[in-house]
Amino acid sequence: MSKTLQAIKGMNDILPGSVTRKDKLPDSALWHWFESTVRSVLARYGYQYILTPIVEPTALFVRGLGEVTDIVEKEMYSFTDSMNGDQLTLRPEATAGIVRAMVEHNALYNGPLRLWTLGAMFRHERPQKGRYRQFHQLDVEALGFAGPDVDAELILLVRRLWKELGLVEGDHVRLELNSLGQPAERAAHRAALIAHFEAHAELLDEDAKRRLHSNPLRILDTKNPAMQAMVEAAPKLMDFLGEETLAHFNAVRAILDAAGLEYRVNTRLVRGMDYYNLTVFEWVTDHLGSQGTVCGGGRYDGLIEQLGGKSAPAVGFGLGIERLLLLIQELGLPVPSGAADAYAVIPDAAALPQVLPVLEALRAEGVAVQMHAGGGNMKSQFKKADASGARYALVFGADELSQGQVTLKPLREAGEQSLQPLADVKHWAGLLRGPAGNA
Numbered sequence: 001m002s003k004t005l006q007a008i009k010g011m012n013d014i015l016p017g018s019v020t021r022k023d024k025l026p027d028s029a030l031w032h033w034f035e036s037t038v039r040s041v042l043a044r045y046g047y048q049y050i051l052t053p054i055v056e057p058t059a060l061f062v063r064g065l066g067e068v069t070d071i072v073e074k075e076m077y078s079f080t081d082s083m084n085g086d087q088l089t090l091r092p093e094a095t096a097g098i099v100r101a102m103v104e105h106n107a108l109y110n111g112p113l114r115l116w117t118l119g120a121m122f123r124h125e126r127p128q129k130g131r132y133r134q135f136h137q138l139d140v141e142a143l144g145f146a147g148p149d150v151d152a153e154l155i156l157l158v159r160r161l162w163k164e165l166g167l168v169e170g171d172h173v174r175l176e177l178n179s180l181g182q183p184a185e186r187a188a189h190r191a192a193l194i195a196h197f198e199a200h201a202e203l204l205d206e207d208a209k210r211r212l213h214s215n216p217l218r219i220l221d222t223k224n225p226a227m228q229a230m231v232e233a234a235p236k237l238m239d240f241l242g243e244e245t246l247a248h249f250n251a252v253r254a255i256l257d258a259a260g261l262e263y264r265v266n267t268r269l270v271r272g273m274d275y276y277n278l279t280v281f282e283w284v285t286d287h288l289g290s291q292g293t294v295c296g297g298g299r300y301d302g303l304i305e306q307l308g309g310k311s312a313p314a315v316g317f318g319l320g321i322e323r324l325l326l327l328i329q330e331l332g333l334p335v336p337s338g339a340a341d342a343y344a345v346i347p348d349a350a351a352l353p354q355v356l357p358v359l360e361a362l363r364a365e366g367v368a369v370q371m372h373a374g375g376g377n378m379k380s381q382f383k384k385a386d387a388s389g390a391r392y393a394l395v396f397g398a399d400e401l402s403q404g405q406v407t408l409k410p411l412r413e414a415g416e417q418s419l420q421p422l423a424d425v426k427h428w429a430g431l432l433r434g435p436a437g438n439a
């Protein structure tokens, strides 16, 4: 026998709940429910759907994200196209591709755009809970808006999503907010930062030494305990921010305050990509260990021009779907099962020509009906009905059928079973229809 093939480490199958899996990754019903909730929420804010390729020229990410970022330095899946020698990369994030597409299609010519997408991203990281090599993001971008109103809109949109998913803001997820200022302010801060680090050169580790002149801001992100005190005492960007920047930041805060949204200003929040300026934010949780950032984003006013477009401001965020669904699972929040409303028990296959039109009529009424297939007696079919998670069994037994009827039997809740007329599906279909959003 040949050796069985396995998925690449850190790249997961998303499977129906009926498949028992060793890891505890969320099942496809949860994904489905998340996606339909997202679609509904994004529509209510006027965001439009976009899909861009999963493979892009490597140069897009090097130019877009910055050469001295974790992603570009060590996390990208890059390869040479064997057909023509092009340097290509599996997208590690969505913003650069969306901006590339908008520039390429001159899409901002007619005004600003609100966009969203959802899909797989690839980063060569050490796989662990909440960190994978293929993972999925919801990505939302508002292009051509200078803010601060749209900055706040994006944050409030995420809060709306939390509400609809049953997450309690402040308890399950918290907002952290910062301003990264404008390039000139960052340059002044950067110079002060380098001076500070140079004055403490003996404390710097290899990573920090390498980044001292290329990306000193990222040194603030260090997890090295020996550097914590020194990093703590470093000059704060907040002290270098000018009037306009502070006005922008305060305007975002004022909208969030008025909306009753609590947040923490975290002056250490820097984010992993170089393209950010002004507002940056993260939604974090304490329930996922060290993979606690569920959603992160901010303003990137320079990126569109940097990627060859006419200068235009923009803001957006990425949300890690695996982390979010793990969190929902961990908290034990109520989620749809993905089961059908009803399971059709059909003990005699000869009855199928009579039964199938009834099932079709139910589906036309919006009822999710799973038909038993593969034969078996009444008892074994009932077992399947139970295991399917359906709320009702529809029993098309010989007795019922001879009277032009079907038995509705509740499987999950207490309740009387009833006989219903086959010819009049419209009148009883409503009994079967599950709560909206059942995947």
Ligand code: ATP
Binding pocket: 093, 123, 125, 130, 131, 132, 133, 134, 135, 136, 137, 271, 272, 291, 293, 294, 295, 296, 297, 318, 319, 320, 321, 322, 323
């Ligand atoms: P981290 O600090 O955890 O590595 P990041 O700053 O690299 O996160 P972003 O690039 O901001 O993450 O991506 C946005 C979101 O995507 C993250 O907040 C997280 O929820 C999710 N995410 C990022 N990398 C991974 C990964 N390797 N596996 C699963 N989810 C991820």
Ligand code: MG
Binding pocket: 070, 272
């Ligand atoms: Mg990362």
